Every structure is written in structure tokens, then in C-alpha cells.
Amino acid sequence: MTSAVTAAADDAVLDENDPFRLRLLDGLGTSISERGYRASTVADIVRHARTSKRTFYDRFASKEECFLELLRADLEKLAERIAAAVDPEADWHQQIRQAVEAYVGHIESRPALTLSWIRELPSLGTAARPSQRRGLTLLSSLLIDLSASPGFRRVDLPPLTAPLAVILVGGLRELTALAVEDGRPVREIVEPAVDASIALLGPRH
Numbered sequence: 001m002t003s004a005v006t007a008a009a010d011d012a013v014l015d016e017n018d019p020f021r022l023r024l025l026d027g028l029g030t031s032i033s034e035r036g037y038r039a040s041t042v043a044d045i046v047r048h049a050r051t052s053k054r055t056f057y058d059r060f061a062s063k064e065e066c067f068l069e070l071l072r073a074d075l076e077k078l079a080e081r082i083a084a085a086v087d088p089e090a091d092w093h094q095q096i097r098q099a100v101e102a103y104v105g106h107i108e109s110r111p112a113l114t115l116s117w118i119r120e121l122p123s124l125g126t127a128a129r130p131s132q133r134r135g136l137t138l139l140s141s142l143l144i145d146l147s148a149s150p151g152f153r154r155v156d157l158p159p160l161t162a163p164l165a166v167i168l169v170g171g172l173r174e175l176t177a178l179a180v181e182d183g184r185p186v187r188e189i190v191e192p193a194v195d196a197s198i199a200l201l202g203p204r205h
Helices: 003-011 021-034 042-049 053-059 063-085 094-109 111-146 162-181 187-203
Strands: none
Touching: 021 042, 021 053, 021 063, 021 111, 042 053, 042 063, 063 094, 063 111, 094 111, 094 162, 094 187, 111 162, 162 187
16 A cells, blocks of 8 residues: 555544445445455445445545554544443452453454454555554553543552553453454453453552
């Protein structure tokens, strides 16, 4: 993908007033669930969206650009779901469980899309790097913010540092990918994810 296309994907704003754009994103999501990202074609996307290739290319320069926007929208929904699920006044252990349960609940509803984010996005090379960095920054910043809540401050726990947040996000992603690839319930990662989060967020010297 050219740098121009990458820039377009970076700058694109999901237009909720454009039903065709939303249908195309949903069409790609459905195709990924059926065939995976690599095997999906523009023809698959427009078939699921019940529209035409002309409509597709009026809105996206390529399948890759559509994919990048779909992933960005999904990651934003994931972050919103986690933030909404956590009670900042709750005990810090409970906040961690609330965050992990929200994460897993989101992944359970779209495991194939999550796997494509973790495994297939990097195959786009340099075109994917801004999206990868944006997603990592979004989720790690969310964890840092959540760890600065009153529930954490009451027990004198410092907020996560940026490096520790990156380690936590990266570990959760890999744990998720392994579960999906092995065909195991994603819910199996809840307890190890909670344990790892408590270990990283707990007392540090």
C-alpha cells in the first residue's frame, strides 16, 4: 500500500451518516469471520454489504484501507467497553477483573477479527505500523489511566508506567491469539490475565 493510502487510512473518520461505508466495514468483518483477512476479496466485501465494487472504491482506495479503518473502529469500541465497565471507586483487584472481563467479552464476539488484528495486520508491513502504534498507544494509555483511579490510590499503588503497560497489552494479545488459534474458549484467559495484571499493577519497589 502506498504512503498516500496509509495517510488516508490514518486520517479517515468513521462517518456514521454514511450507511454504505458502515455496511462495507461490516461486510469485511463478516468475510474475515468466514475466510480470514488474506483470503477475503473486495468481491466478498461487497457481496456481504449488498452493494457494488463502485460503491466500495468510492469510499476506500483498497481492501487494506478498509481493513485499517475496520480495526481502528473495533479497537476504539474495545477501549470504550473497558472504560465503561470499570468502576474507578472499586477495590483495585475488582477493577482489574472488570477490565479483563470487558476485554474478553469484546473478543468473544469477534475472535476472527481480533486474530486478524494480532496476526495479519503486521503482514501489511510499513503500511500497518501507524495503526499498530495507534492501537498499542490507545490500550496502554487506557490501562495507565485506569490504574490512576481512586481505587488504586487508596492503597498507594502508583499508576502503570508506559513500559509495563506495553508489556501487559502485548502479553494479553499473545494469550488471546493462542486461544483463538487453538480453538479454545477465549474465556479461559480470564484468570491468567487477571493474575498477570495483579502482578504488574501490585506493589512495586
